[in-house]
Amino acid sequence: MTKLRIGIQKSGRLHEDSMKLLKECGIDVSNGVNKLKTEASNFPLEVFFLRDDDIPQYVEDAVADIGIVGENVVYEKNKRITVVEKLGFGKCRLSVAVRKGDDYDGPAFLEGKRIATTYPVLVDRFLKEHGVSADIHEISGSVEIAPGIGLAEAICDLVSSGSTLFMNGLKEVHPILQSQAVLVRNNGLDQDRMDILHKLLFRIQAVKKARNNKYILLNAPNEQLEEIIRLLPGMKSPTVLPLAEAGWSSVHSVLSENEFWDIIEKLKAAGAQGILVVPIEKMIV
Numbered sequence: 001m002t003k004l005r006i007g008i009q010k011s012g013r014l015h016e017d018s019m020k021l022l023k024e025c026g027i028d029v030s031n032g033v034n035k036l037k038t039e040a041s042n043f044p045l046e047v048f049f050l051r052d053d054d055i056p057q058y059v060e061d062a063v064a065d066i067g068i069v070g071e072n073v074v075y076e077k078n079k080r081i082t083v084v085e086k087l088g089f090g091k092c093r094l095s096v097a098v099r100k101g102d103d104y105d106g107p108a109f110l111e112g113k114r115i116a117t118t119y120p121v122l123v124d125r126f127l128k129e130h131g132v133s134a135d136i137h138e139i140s141g142s143v144e145i146a147p148g149i150g151l152a153e154a155i156c157d158l159v160s161s162g163s164t165l166f167m168n169g170l171k172e173v174h175p176i177l178q179s180q181a182v183l184v185r186n187n188g189l190d191q192d193r194m195d196i197l198h199k200l201l202f203r204i205q206a207v208k209k210a211r212n213n214k215y216i217l218l219n220a221p222n223e224q225l226e227e228i229i230r231l232l233p234g235m236k237s238p239t240v241l242p243l244a245e246a247g248w249s250s251v252h253s254v255l256s257e258n259e260f261w262d263i264i265e266k267l268k269a270a271g272a273q274g275i276l277v278v279p280i281e282k283m284i285v
């Protein structure tokens with residue numbers, strides 16, 4: 001029977017969230033500490049544990065059919081593969097940083113300077129877009145120490161909070177790419193593998209939607225029902241059930257994370273009481 005082969009990071013920032021996603025998709029995969037590969041027991045999936053940098057190449061070469069990797073790596077490696085789905089974790093940005101005391105006034109600041117980075121392709125593209133010529137020093141790690149040891153005047157590195165930069169006397173001045181983990185696939189998958197991929201994608205999308213939504217239950221005085229229902233988007237329209245206490249109803253609906261607090265405040269102001277918010281495990285619309 002055909003199995004889909006997926007490459008995920010062996011260890012590092014994307015490992016746990018990648019494993020968690022598979023688990024939430026109902027796919028049982030034993031953890032791969034010291035293992036190179038393993039098979040799911042209840043889904044036609046074989047899991048390879050790899051260095052994240054190698055995943056685009058393996059997927060292009062069809063050593064793996066699909067993979068989970070950061071967009072930063074996908075665009076740096078520039079392989080002939082297809083991004084299928086953004087996964088919503090591993091969020092970070094690739095940014096230019098300079099010494100805290102420097103007056104950065106735009107990309108022209110970098111003219112003639114040395115920039116240390118692990119992302120030479122993306123930095124080169126950024127410089128060209130801005131008509132700046134600078135000297136790119138490719139190094140494989142600890143980029144943030146480069147200015148301190150006299151290797152470069154600026155760096156371009158991944159940032160999430162900025163605390164690593166700060167500790168090294170640097171400041172972030174120019175984000176050049178927003179990144180998150182994505183699912184990528186080989187460009188020449190046969191029909192059997194495409195079918196498995198679509199099954200997996202269906203589950204991933206249900207998990208993603210559930211993560212972005214909350215189930216909400218509240219009590220409303222009947223005279224306020226109309227206004228409260230107007231505030232709730234819901235998948236179709238909210239469920240309204242009479243409460244044992246006369247003149248009151250229970251209202252059930254689904255709210256997305258980004259509109260959540262705003263709507264809760266308005267619901268309270270409109271007279272909603274006993275508001276309960278419950279996580280959703282899967283959501284199929």
Ligand code: ATP
Pocket residue numbers: 009010011012013014050051052053069070071072073090091092158159160161179180181
């Ligand atoms: P590997 O051993 O697999 O090569 P690595 O050291 O290259 O691992 P990690 O540091 O584990 O890579 O980061 C993997 C990915 O996590 C990055 O490519 C990026 O997409 C994402 N990421 C999210 N936040 C950050 C961050 N603050 N710093 C670095 N990477 C981040």
Ligand code: MG
Pocket residue numbers: 051052053
């Ligand atoms: Mg790596």
